[in-house]
Amino acid sequence: MIDLTARITRSTGLVGALAFLLFGASQVYGQVGEVVRPEFSLTVELPEIKNDTKNLLSQIDQHLQQKNWQDAIDTLNRLIGSHGDELIARGSDQVDLGSQYTYYVDLKSYLQRRIAEYSRQTPEFLAVYRQRVDPLAKQVLDQAKASRDPAQLAAAIDDYFLCSYTDEALLFLGDLLLEQARFNEARTAWERISPRFRTPDDPSGVLLAMPGQPMWVAVDGIDWSKHRNYIKQRLNENASSSPLVTIPNSNLDPASIWARLCLASWLEGAEDRARSELELLKQLYPDSQGYLGGRTTNYATFLARLIETSHGTLPGLSAKNWPTFAGDYSRNGHAKLVQAPGTYRPNWSVTLDAQVLSQSTGGSTIDDQNDQSSPLIAETEKALNSTFPIVQDRVVIVADEQRVRAFDLESGLAAFPTGGRVFDQTDLEYGAFYSAGRRVDFDFDSRRRGNMLSAMSIKFLHALGVPRFTSSTDGNMLVARVGTTAIGVPMFQAQFQEAADMVIFDMSKQGKIIARIPPVTELSGPWSFEGTAIIRGNRLYCGMTKSGVRDESAVACFDWTTSQMLWRKSLSITQPYGSGLVQEADFGHRSHNLLTLKDGVLYYNTNHGVIAALDAQRGETLWLTHYPRRALIPSTRLDLAHSLVQRNINPCVVTQGLVISMPLDCDRVFALDAATGQLVWQTVPGGIEPLHILGATGEDILVSGNQLFWIQLHSGKIRAEFPKEARSTRDRGFGRGTLVGDQVYWPTRDAVYRLNAHLSKTSQVVEAGSPVDLAQFGEEGGNLVVSGDYLIIASPSRMTVYSPASSDVLPPQAQESDTSSN
Template structure:
């Protein structure tokens, strides 16, 4: 007789009536991007060249490598499993690793052309000629001279990231054994430790190339001290003073007596830079932004606005058409005994609008139409006339709000989850949504009804933000992406430039083309317009395109990745900085493209979260749309499909740091007071050079405070919206600098997007757009009374 085994716990029903209290797991996305790597023919040719190198057939190897570099220059080659470089760059890296015999043969073939380009570049101050030396003849005798010249030109122009990138390619002595620059690598080490000092000195002296993915010139004769001095100067210019101090310490280890001509006289490099570093700490901060013309304030997505004064006045407010709710794509996996799992859909969430501001207009998108508002009154600049609501005094402080019963502090009730368990059963319910496994053990006898879960699991509310607005203002023109259905029913995408100073007159129109979609906001410069594209006609590709600003003429089109999509709403956010464009695909790939010609400079993949496995409790986030931010010394990346926050070197694409603690970050706000400011469920302040968390608030879930919306930086203050209020912090100290501003006094709770608007702050709740400032509200103009006709006037018909 066989004995029946006890039945496992069964999940019979999962009702989610108030499930917004959970911090959701992102959907299991089928979207995947892949780098457009080289063909098998190129790989075979490289293998043949490797055979020639092993045999010492240097002449044949050089000829074959130069031919391959010329024919497949811009194709992407996998350097490691997750790092790709153009074939031309990769061939330069290979030649730089050759022994002296092979290097000598290569230079016999390449030096004449390289030297000619270099001399022209110096004579005419032609950076393109110098860049051609680096691109085409990296390991030539002129390669290091060209790198140094390009670094000096970039530093003079204030392009600090670009200068650092060239300097780090000059010598392996600038890199730690793990491949990181000394300014980053020493962030967690103590140079007072003799073992650390000896290790640093050994690497600086030997100049051994640290990793297979490092592009480093093989044998420069430029002194290490001069290179480190320039790196320290780059960090000083960026106001990254701790990083500069670390680089200065390496300089002093390498050669404390090194001298150079500074300010027309010979001086000790270490002493001169020490004095410069001390003086720089008193330098005024960079000029803040007065406008907020695109997402993040600028194309680097790292804008810092001018400081605000008193924000106690509501200067004007206007009602908004509420963004429609939508069912979230996210799911939570409920697991029983680690054997049975069932996804539970999240409740619908609300969207917030993201207004833009530039000089004479505030723009918002409402029901597919862009409205232009007077920033002084909130009234329409053109179109139908309307009257915004009158302003009033904002009620501060709001300490009383903190004492209210917060919804997230309620126990999870039977309406949220129902289980039926066998008599005497014991099982675990795992909510896959946090930095650590969160488990409730259900015990009982013959539980035949709903199981009431206590407050052992605390949930978090999440609000779905409006996708990044596909628009940017430049001058008086609003550049915005729009679409309309064609006769075939497929949307036809285009970019329109409408004149805000001429009642929205259309000035420019650029068609995406059949099967193409402009998938994010444009980056607009004085001469060019850059746009991300999704191209279904090419079998599923992500691309970037450049157009002439005045005519809309296409200048280049660069495909950066192939992609398989699941149809989910997607917003691609280009990030621009110092002649480069960066795109995080939210599908496993990040790419960097040179803005001048569309050449892909590097591409890399990263670790993606995976919520398919029932027992995978990886740290995952609720990011709707990932993005990146161009910061001093780092490209900070926050893809929606990554469990981490990480930074890459903007020039090389090397990983600088990874912060696994900040898994809940869903907004990168910028850098203020030397700190990277990010937000999500909490507010984060992070060292942008090392990735170390320096401040996190609140530090306990028991605080009942949850971020909801996108904040902003103004001066050295951080404005961070939560579900019920706007909190203001000092970026330098992390202390609150103002009384919180109650959102329930500004049209309701739930969160908001915050946009700097001149001297005021735009608060976009789900119902209203409100301008806070210190000016009294604008009183509506009273029309003059109708004049009364005198009895002595003749009849009016004589004037007809």
């Protein structure tokens, strides 16, 4: 049994002492100072500011010191125009011994924040600047507001951020975004109006959060009767603690902003945050009135009535479809639980393209009969859970490197006539409406008899990491990455592989191909797609890698209707895993990185040392966080090297203003502020080894591997685990579970457990129904999807769809606990 008390560190000044309390000083110093530096490089190169940029920054400082404000403004505009995309560090957190997070923004944002702070101290400069830009700024902002286009308005605000009309424009922008249910963006727009909407400096140690963190966390549970006047004073005097670029001076009523923040929290389903913000509003601005809910009203009274009498919208709720990995592009989908079935029975099944890990030339290093010898989590090297189904309009879709297949959800018949030529459900071509031909990842000796190389016992495409197959939809449009998932393979092997393209299908026209986008053109160099793209409207967003001695990670945007690349933003350069982790030979690696899209912002876990947020419309870097990487020590055992990069399909989960991540090169789960990229919490390094982030409830983030864990969403405290102790390997997790209404379905090798997603009042795990016994049907666990009445399980070698065998009422103890937890 694992000790739950030893798994959380917070971004506070006391964190450095936590390691001493948990492990003892000598052991911690040994971990930091005595670890032998591995051959695999941990360095990450970023597009940081260059020397000529630094020279221009010095010139701005000189002009400001000498009060040559016109020259300062000219240099500022020149610097932003020519170097605005370069990154500059804006701070770092030493959250425990040897673990440092460093935060970056683009130079344009850095300069805006710096000049805004200078303007608060030197109003004369601000007056000169506004006299110069206000006439044009008003015209541009009025036109942008009249368009009601958030992207156009946001661009205008960035161009004229220090003008006299920016606060009104930000208020209007936030309202527009709220209308579109883009809650994170709306909150950020309102918080930029003044630094008072983030936690201020707190010399008395009264507040419960670090300066710059969201204010609701700082006052959640505070004793207002003792600290009301102090908190109000600190907020009114707060001038620079916000990490956001904020207006130098604004006359807007702060109560109107807090009312909007509270309303947005309620609409998003973040009820704890809404209640905390409502209490702040009651305590600091009890009599403030304004226009809300279609009439002029007292803010606190209106919102209190709203929160107490109804629930907001739950995040990520999906009625019937499962359009992408994790259910939606925020990677926090919840399937709708139509009924509470007593159990399920198999309805139909089809064969999947079973995958195995690349082996050493001398054969496997693992005893195939002994799962315990395998270092993999929730799968084994001979039983990989590689396939992740999606559901669109009662059609189940699966893909692999060579084909895309579709089946009717109820019957299992091929969804399209083009897939009806093969009637054997055990045939891999059954249901295939697209097939690229022969498979490229094969053994010469077993599949190329008679070839001149057949005597060679080698495997094509030696690649490090587990193959994964995903796809995504938007309306009738489906996108799949078709071709090899191996990147950076040796030249000899590369000549035989088929580079993966993004292929777009129109599902309303029986899967007709309407676009095919290759990663490489004659001028672009050796780029590859990292994973399946996000398709949204006519845009396609995807991670990309440029292979070489060092790999370059980037995010790209295409117009798939023309195959034109609209932008590509490079983020970092690092050593590729394939050449660094296997000593015996030259290996490529398999990459399946997925983007996350939430409220117009793309979040990217590169798995190479950085998490980044980008504006989806313009491709501008909003922030980039360099997290602490774990030492990946090269090994002669290929199976151990595979295990180091097993967690290779792990996009960020974005919910309630947090970005939850667990990169494969990091030994912890952590949460970043979605608006700034700053660390909110992290689990203790090495405390848990999860494989999947399943999603979030209002209280917890659920992660799974050999066990299922509940991690408190806003603190990082591990509140529960299931099972508490695995009696055998058959009790361990096997595949990816899913959130279904207020339940979580979690698979093992022999069963699917159905548990309440919400813990009881005493933080206990409660069963929501009897486990689904898969072993009795000769089936096994795998990756789960629930659509309507049907449970879909993609195991290593087959996909089986289950239908309810019966419906019954939850057990009395489950009913009682489920009610109390809500």
